[in-house]
Amino acid sequence: MIDRGTTASTVKERAQLALNDDFLRKAVKFTTERLRNGKEAAAEQHGNWEEWRERGKQIRLHTIAYLDYYLNLFADNARANGVHVHFAETADEAVKITLAIAEHRGARSVVKSKSMVTEELHLNRALESIGVEAVETDLGEYIIQLAGETPSHIIIPAIHKNRYQIADLLSAEAGEILPPDTAILAGFVRRKLREKFLEADIGMTGCNFAIAETGSMVLFENEGNARMVTTVPKTQITLMGMERIIPSWADLEVMATLLPRSATGQKMTVYMSGITGPKRKHDADGPEEMHIIIVDNGRSLQLGDPEFQELLNCIRCGACLNACPVYRHIGGHAYGGTYSGPIGAVLTPALNGNVAEWDDIANASSLCGACYEACPVKIPLHEMLVYLRRRKVEAGRGSKAESLGMKGFAAVMGGARRYRTALKLAQLGQKLVVRDGGIRMKVGPLKGWSSYRVTPALADRSFRQRWDTLEQEIRSGLSEIDPTVQKRMEQKRQERGQEQGGHGHA
Amino acid sequence: MPDTERSWLAEMESRSLAKQEAFINGIAAKLQRPRVLDKPAHPFRGAPDFWQTFEWPVTERIERFTENFRSAGGHVSRLPDLDAARSFIAGKAAEMEARHILRQDGPELEALNLEGCLPEPVRVAVWNREPGDNWKERAAEADFGVVYADYAAAYTGSITVLSDAGKGRSVSLLPTVLMAIVPVERLKTRLGEILGDFDRSGTGALPAGIHFISGPSRSADIENDLTIGVHGPGIVYALIIG
Structure with missing residues (x-):
């Protein structure tokens, strides 16, 4: 994970970096709100959204429940279409197969369309290590590749960069100063990448869906770069998570209804392409040779696990990121893995099979359930986050400070005398740090809280300390009550007593 | 391909077949049951039932297609026949000063006879007419790409093009402007009406290539600012005929 652009090691540290970056916070908030509102409007306009979600969920559940059957069918059909199919259990194997193809084809350059799987595999670095140039061609991905970073959003990878930063990056590439004008910057990228497409030896893609019954792979995109990548170079390599399967083209209608609307609020992405094998004998374009590498890389760990199997239903739309209040504040890089937001918080530890090492990202959630509400295939992410936290504690990886704190809390609260003593000590002690009725000091045990807020001081006299006085006031107050009011209250009490057999508060 | 390469591919192939067996068996084992070899019943196949019968009359299909395609940034013109389409394309070519026009091959576009009506210096090339030419480069330099759509769907405002020897994928992708002729009888209501054909075939x-096109190429990757024509055609016309 060296390309992250930050070396902070815990979610908390990374989030701190993000929280202090005002632009990032505003950009992420603006974009995610726009996408979320777009999604809600699109779902509303389409109508019967709940029924479509349910259908989407059922199709995904069915496919995963019979994944052995459908994946096998897909592989056989893809092979019959002339595709070279490969299976990779680990990231390492997938990388080896890719590099072997690149070497045998004498490739010097690879053009890539957006693919989260290749991010998982850190494929660009591997290709560069054997002297093959790997060029990201999605506009956002190209920008962050130039910046030497990784995507911070599954749909809008360069969400964290402003146009001035982008102009600087592209100017360095162009060798001339480009103004921070979106049309000019995009125009430069179009020209630059045109050359790259035409000279590339290999086109590399991910895969949104793979259709088992015909062995076809389907890509959704807006820019046309995935079409370029699958049309122009002589060799195509598709890396596909083993769970990307759907049974039929009929099922694709449901996915095509859910995915674009959930991702960006579009009725349809500009391009949806179904690729079935390499170019036919008399075709004048399309790849001559096509490889599909089916990747496990931790996915099968979810199979048969009742708490996490539904993770494999994910269609990678990013709606949970846009809906998540925590993501909106800390941005994608804070999660520290390939996938960010609520899906990343669950998927990263799940794919890595080492819950313990990633345990802190399960805490980057308020468990509000907005992710579940947004999910087009109804994955209960908020429940999975609770399972992760439970597994972490069960594995003895709970925070030491937290359990020590809990023990201390139990000891203090367990006896009235101990509590009184602790309170008095705190009231005395805080005199050193309280200013204007609050604690603003950013050190010590309250640091995490005080960095962004003011901790209110303890009252000079607590409620319990004031109780004697309060009690007296109330008692004497009651005796001074207006006799007519007192009478009315008595009367009411009697009436109620008769109706309900003495229970005044049914 | 040299023999060494062929044998390398064959070796990869046999390794993949062996691996497939283990890989698929591993999935069945994780699912804690024997491997499923027969097609399972799939009670939730395709769109919900209420959707399967949904269809607009043709006038509404045209209206909705137009509305959706335009809101995605595309242009739509309804024309009575191919003659009108020819004049429309010729008019746009003159207006935009197009020099290179590339069209798909096929009887309908043959009948359109663009070649006969566009004066010099406009050059009209027909995809894959002469073998050996670098057709991808021809497409990359073309100002206009002209295609005859295989289908269209009104509900999403999408045009569908299928590839074959005469119908290059590049024709709808590499030129600056895309002109897609959509005969009205090919305009459906739902995507599902089109996708069903692929299951049946x-x-x-x-x-090899099935492409749904729903407007000009676009991106919002720079500060959410919508940019048109990032990689694919930035100007897209749907000409509905009939």
């Missing part, structure tokens, strides 16, 4: 009969 099945493996072996599908073209």
Whole structure:
């Protein structure tokens, strides 16, 4: 994970970096709100959204429940279409197969369309290590590749960069100063990448869906770069998570209804392409040779696990990121893995099979359930986050400070005398740090809280300390009550007593 | 391909077949049951039932297609026949000063006879007419790409093009402007009406490339600012005929 652009090691540290970056916070908030509102409007306009979600969920559940059957069918059909199919259990194997193809084809350059799987595999670095140039061609991905970073959003990878930063990056590439004008910057990228497409030896893609019954792979995109990548170079390599399967083209209608609307609020992405094998004998374009590498890389760990199997239903739309209040504040890089937001918080530890090492990202959630509400295939992410936290504690990886704190809390609260003593000590002690009725000091045990807020001081006299006085006031107050009011209250009490057999508060 | 390469591919192939067996068996084992070899019943196949019968009359299909395609940034013109389409394209070519026009091959576009009505210096090339030419480069330099759509769907505002020898995928992708002729009888209501055909034709009969196009190429990757024509055509016309 060296390309992250930050070396902070815990979610908390990374989030701190993000929280202090005002632009990032505003950009992420603006974009995610726009996408979320777009999604809600699109779902509303389409109508019967709940029924479509349910259908989407059922199709995904069915496919995963019979994944052995459908994946096998897909592989056989893809092979019959002339595709070279490969299976990779680990990231390492997938990388080896890719590099072997690149070497045998004498490739010097690879053009890539957006693919989260290749991010998982850190494929660009591997290709560069054997002297093959790997060029990201999605506009956002190209920008962050130039910046030497990784995507911070599954749909809008360069969400964290402003146009001035982008102009600087592209100017360095162009060798001339480009103004921070979106049309000019995009125009430069179009020209630059045109050359790259035409000279590339290999086109590399991910895969949104793979259709088992015909062995076809389907890509959704807006820019046309995935079409370029699958049309122009002589060799195509598709890396596909083993769970990307759907049974039929009929099922694709449901996915095509859910995915674009959930991702960006579009009725349809500009391009949806179904690729079935390499170019036919008399075709004048399309790849001559096509490889599909089916990747496990931790996915099968979810199979048969009742708490996490539904993770494999994910269609990678990013709606949970846009809906998540925590993501909106800390941005994608804070999660520290390939996938960010609520899906990343669950998927990263799940794919890595080492819950313990990633345990802190399960805490980057308020468990509000907005992710579940947004999910087009109804994955209960908020429940999975609770399972992760439970597994972490069960594995003895709970925070030491937290359990020590809990023990201390139990000891203090367990006896009235101990509590009184602790309170008095705190009231005395805080005199050193309280200013204007609050604690603003950013050190010590309250640091995490005080960095962004003011901790209110303890009252000079607590409620319990004031109780004697309060009690007296109330008692004497009651005796001074207006006799007519007192009478009315008595009367009411009697009436109620008769109706309900003495229970005044049914 | 040299023999060494062929044998390398064959070796990869046999390794993959062996691996497939282990890989698929591993999935069945994780699912804690024997491997499923027969097609399972799939009670939730395709769109919900209420959707399967949904259809607009043709006038509404045209209206909705137009509305959706335009809101995605595309242009739509309804024209009575191919003659009108020819004049429309010729008019746009003159207006935009197009020099290179590339069209798909096929009887309908043959009948359109663009070649006969566009004066010099406009050059009209027909995809893959002469073998050996670098057709991808021809497409990359073209100002206009002209295609005859295989389908269109009104509900999403999408045009569908299928590839074959005369119908290059590049024709709808690399030129600056895309002109897609959509005969009205090919305009459906839902995507599902089109996708169903691919299930019916099945493996072996599908073209290598099936492309749904729903407007000009776009991106919002720079500060959410919508940019048109990032990689694919930035100007897209749907000409509905009939």
